[in-house]
Amino acid sequence: MASQSHKINGVSLTALVITTAIGSGIFALSSDLAIAAAPGAALISWAIVGFGILMLAACLNNLLNKRSDLEGIFAYGKAGFGPFVGFISGWGYWMSAWLGNVAFATVFMSTLGYFFPIFQRGNSPLSILVASVIAWLLTLLVNHGVESATLMNTIITVCKLIPIFTFIVVAIVLFNGHIFTTQFWGNFRGTLTLGAIAPQIKSSLMIMMFVFVGIEGATIMASRAKSRKIAGRATLIGVSCLLFIYALASILPYGYLSRAELVQMKQPAMVFIFEKMVGQWGGSFISIGILVSILGAWLSWTMLPAETLGMMAEQGLIPKGFAKKNKHGAPTLALITTASMVQVFMIVLVFAERAYEFAYSLCTASIVVCYAIVAAYQIKYSWQNRGQKGNRLQLLIGVAALMFQLVVITLSGLQYLFICLVVYVPGIILYALTLKQNTGQYLNRLEWSASVLIVSGAVITVALMIMGRINL
Ligand SMILES: NC(=[NH2+])NCCC[C@H](N)C(=O)O
Numbered sequence: 001m002a003s004q005s006h007k008i009n010g011v012s013l014t015a016l017v018i019t020t021a022i023g024s025g026i027f028a029l030s031s032d033l034a035i036a037a038a039p040g041a042a043l044i045s046w047a048i049v050g051f052g053i054l055m056l057a058a059c060l061n062n063l064l065n066k067r068s069d070l071e072g073i074f075a076y077g078k079a080g081f082g083p084f085v086g087f088i089s090g091w092g093y094w095m096s097a098w099l100g101n102v103a104f105a106t107v108f109m110s111t112l113g114y115f116f117p118i119f120q121r122g123n124s125p126l127s128i129l130v131a132s133v134i135a136w137l138l139t140l141l142v143n144h145g146v147e148s149a150t151l152m153n154t155i156i157t158v159c160k161l162i163p164i165f166t167f168i169v170v171a172i173v174l175f176n177g178h179i180f181t182t183q184f185w186g187n188f189r190g191t192l193t194l195g196a197i198a199p200q201i202k203s204s205l206m207i208m209m210f211v212f213v214g215i216e217g218a219t220i221m222a223s224r225a226k227s228r229k230i231a232g233r234a235t236l237i238g239v240s241c242l243l244f245i246y247a248l249a250s251i252l253p254y255g256y257l258s259r260a261e262l263v264q265m266k267q268p269a270m271v272f273i274f275e276k277m278v279g280q281w282g283g284s285f286i287s288i289g290i291l292v293s294i295l296g297a298w299l300s301w302t303m304l305p306a307e308t309l310g311m312m313a314e315q316g317l318i319p320k321g322f323a324k325k326n327k328h329g330a331p332t333l334a335l336i337t338t339a340s341m342v343q344v345f346m347i348v349l350v351f352a353e354r355a356y357e358f359a360y361s362l363c364t365a366s367i368v369v370c371y372a373i374v375a376a377y378q379i380k381y382s383w384q385n386r387g388q389k390g391n392r393l394q395l396l397i398g399v400a401a402l403m404f405q406l407v408v409i410t411l412s413g414l415q416y417l418f419i420c421l422v423v424y425v426p427g428i429i430l431y432a433l434t435l436k437q438n439t440g441q442y443l444n445r446l447e448w449s450a451s452v453l454i455v456s457g458a459v460i461t462v463a464l465m466i467m468g469r470i471n472l
Contacts, residue, residue, distance in 0.1 A: 008221065010230045017217050017238025018245075019157045022299035023100065024090040024107035024268070025211035026164060026246060026289045028193060030253040030270035030357065032207045033263035036188035039254040041200035046251075048201065049208040050243045052404030053215065056240040056371055058379040058397045060219050061232030067380065070229045071368060072311050073216050080377035083317060084431070084447045090312040092369035095420060097305035098338050098367060099297055102345045103359035105131035107296045110267050110356075114287045122267070123355035124334035128346050135346070138302045139339040145328030147303065156296030163289030164249060167270055170277050171252035180255035205412045210360040211246055213367050215239050265357065302335075316438050318430045340422070353471065365416035366423075368409045374404035415470055421457040428454060 033042050039414050063076060070079055074093055078086025106122035109131050120125045132322030186200060215235060225231040253262060253273050265272050275283030286378070310331040313323035322334045345359070352358040376396060378398030381389040409417055428451050444452060464470045 007226045007425045008183050008224050010234055013225055013231060013234035014241070016221060017215055017234055018241055020155070020216035020297070020300060021212060021238070021242055022164075022293060023159055023301070024104050024290070024294050025207070025360070026249055027268040027270045027286070027293075028107055029207065029246065029269070030252040030273060031209065031262050031265040031267065032270075033204060033355070034254070034259050034265075035251050036203035036207070037200035038183055039180060040185040040252070041080065041252060042204060042251060043247075045208055045245045046199065046243070047204065049212075049408075050247075051057040052401065052408070053209075053212045053239055053243070053395050054236070055401035055404060056375065057215060057235045059375055059393060059401050060216060060235050062230045062394050062397070063237075063374070063381070064219060064232040066385075067274035072308075073374060074221050074308070074312070075375040077370075078317075080380050083315075083435075084443070084450065085373060086315065086433045087312070087427070088424075088450075089370045089373040090308060090317060091181055092366045092420070093423060094305045094308045094312075094338070095341075096213065096363050096370065097301055097308065097322070097369035098342050099274065099345065099359060099363040099412075100210075101135065101301050101342055102349060103210075103363055104294050104298050104301070105135065105235060105342075105346060105354055106349065106356045106359060107268055108134070108291065108298070111271065111287050113289045114271055114283060116402045119242055120215060120266070123349045123352060125350055129352050132346055133390075133401050134269045134298075135302075135340060135342050138299055138366070140337050141241045141299070142306070143303050143326065143328065143330045143332055143335050145330055146299075153296070156292055160293035160296070161291055163270075163274075163286045164245065168248050168252065168275050171248075171256060172399045174277055175255040177255065178428075179258060182188065182470055188261075195269070202411050202448060204407050205359045206364050206416075207366070209355075210244075212239070212242065213363060215242070216371075237464035242412075257338040302338075305338045306331050306334040306418070307402075309337065316434060318427070319437075321358070341393060351426055361413060361416045362419060365409060366420045368405050368413065368417070369420070372402055372405040372409075378402075381388070418457055418461040418464075418470070419456050422461055424454050425458050 034338065036042075037045060050067070063070075066223075067076070067079065068078060072088035074086055077089030107129075109119045109123075109127035110122035112130075113127075121127060122131075146196075186196060215238060221231065225234070249270070253269075256277065257265075257273065262273075265307060268286075271283050271286045271290070274286045280368065309318065309322040310325075311316045313320050313334075322337070324333060326332045341402070345362075349355040351357060375398050379402060381393060382395035384397055385391050386395065392419070432451075436442050461470065
């Protein structure tokens with residue numbers, strides 16, 4: 001066991017929450033958001049998403065303290081609702097982790113395109129080829145026991161935060177109230193109706209959720225924190241800081257360029273907005289920040305999904321082989337499986353019209369499964385212990401968090417959730433085989449029914465994709 005002095009303190013853990021959550025999202029945010037919404041609606045959306053994510057962070061905080069015996073985010077699913085739900089949650093988390101890397105890949109390549117125009121389209125066959133090589137190289141590194149070391153993490157954090165803060169400061173200086181308010185509610189005439197704003201809010205939700213993926217980082221590191229209390233608090237403070245940074249970075253540009261101009265920005269938008277603000281050097285400055293930020297995040301998100309598979313295997317949810325470590329202490333089978341999935345989806349991206357949006361929406365949709373299960377467990381636990389002080393409030397927090405996740409996914413992510421079902425199919429087979437090996441039985445009746453639903457959903461999705469009814 002690590003001695004007390006080697007344990008992570010609150011400040012480092014808060015920094016960890018912030019840096020694991022900042023990958024590619026913030027750099028592309030402004031134009032993604034401009035496509036979806038005018039500044040008025042974007043602000044309302046931040047308030048809604050901010051509230052929902054804070055509720056989720058409050059659940060993670062609470063459960064970290066009350067169920068300090070559980071480790072990892074999907075352990076709550078298993079503890080609250082049995083192994084099958086634990087599997088659903090873990091598989092969702094795993095999927096989200098590597099799908100996010102697919103999203104990283106497109107932004108990474110289009111940022112490289114700033115220096116080498118041939119890569120400008122992040123999902124051209126050549127870009128995907130290079131991105132695949134990078135993904136496999138990172139896998140190879142992790143397989144040789146390379147972990148993002150503390151010093152490297154600090155350097156990466158500085159490299160990504162400096163460009164972001166510089167951008168925010170310059171954007172504040174150049175902020176023009178007139179431009180900002182001209183089309184505050186969008187391009188409408190007459191009185192402002194909910195009908196005019198609601199669709200804008202709806203289209204902002206997925207990208208806003210995506211940028212928060214990773215806040216559960218402190219939960220995963222909780223066992224290495226000085227105390228569970230500290231880990232929980234780090235999540236809450238980290239989320240509040242993130243909300244502040246994201247809202248500033250995405251809203252300020254509306255006071256510099258018109259929405260029409262923002263929509264036209266090449267991706268990643270922050271590069272080109274900043275270049276317009278300060279000149280050529282600005283573009284390179286932000287681009288380098290992005291490349292470092294993504295590479296750093298990509299490396300940690302290469303380890304995470306493999307570790308997740310390993311933990312699931314240890315808990316008897318998938319075959320033991322996934323937990324087997326090589327001589328460098330890395331789970332080779334889990335790493336290769338994950339990298340192969342990344343490879344398949346990268347190839348799919350070549351055919352996607354808006355590749356980045358497609359990848360981040362899938363990443364968000366699959367983690368919502370996992371987040372919703374956390375919130376559901378918070379409700380169950382608080383209800384069972386409702387006699388204890390404070391648990392009624394926790395119950396309400398759980399309900400708010402769950403409602404938020406369900407509403408977001410229903411409003412804007414259903415088609416992505418359906419695509420995720422397809423990836424659940426091989427997982428269910430692995431789960432059933434493992435169950436048989438451990439207990440001598442395949443699925444029980446409830447698990448059967450759930451599996452039939454999932455597999456049917458997957459079949460329908462594939463059929464709809466073939467018929468061209470679901471577009472990539
Ligand atoms: N590889 C991943 N799972 N990435 C998810 C994290 C994405 C991160 N929130 C971002 O803004 O870019």
